[in-house]
Amino acid sequence: MRFDLVESRFVDTDVRPDAPAVIAADAELSWRELARAAAAWCIAARAEGFDRDTPVIVRGHKEAEFFVAMTGALLLGAPFVPVDTVYPDERMRRIARTLGAS
Numbered sequence: 001m002r003f004d005l006v007e008s009r010f011v012d013t014d015v016r017p018d019a020p021a022v023i024a025a026d027a028e029l030s031w032r033e034l035a036r037a038a039a040a041w042c043i044a045a046r047a048e049g050f051d052r053d054t055p056v057i058v059r060g061h062k063e064a065e066f067f068v069a070m071t072g073a074l075l076l077g078a079p080f081v082p083v084d085t086v087y088p089d090e091r092m093r094r095i096a097r098t099l100g101a102s
Contacts, residue, residue, distance in 0.1 A: 001014075001015055001017045001019070001035070003071065005074070009075065010031070010035045017030065017032040018032060019031055021034040022034055022067045022068075024062055024066070026064055028064070029064050029068070034071060037064075037065075037068040037072075038068055038072040039075065041069055041072030041073075041075075042072050045072060045073075045076055045078070050078055051076070053078065053079070054101075055078065055080070055081070055099040055100055056069075056076075056079070056081075056101055057080070057081050057083050058070050058080050058081070059082075059083045059084075059085060060082070060084075060085060061084055061086070066082070070082060
């Protein structure tokens with residue numbers, strides 16, 4: 001299994017879906033788990049009003065959910081800017097204002 005960046009979707013879903021896709025500081029996710037979590041992230045993002053071409057700020061560090069959110073944004077077709085948690089809140093707000101992102 002892999003994520004196709006051109007098509008913004010998971011492909012080859014029957015090839016090693018239980019192989020590690022994310023090895024983060026707090027958890028490890030298989031490709032199948034990443035696909036499910038990213039799909040759930042998309043549903044939640046749409047419920048909050050996000051859609052294709054809506055800029056998104058993804059804030060995190062090395063947590064599995066950080067990778068889930070970035071993958072979810074790719075599935076959604078939303079441009080995203082990853083922002084590390086070590087950045088001050090004011091920097092994140094400036095980035096959000098510049099992008100018109102949430």
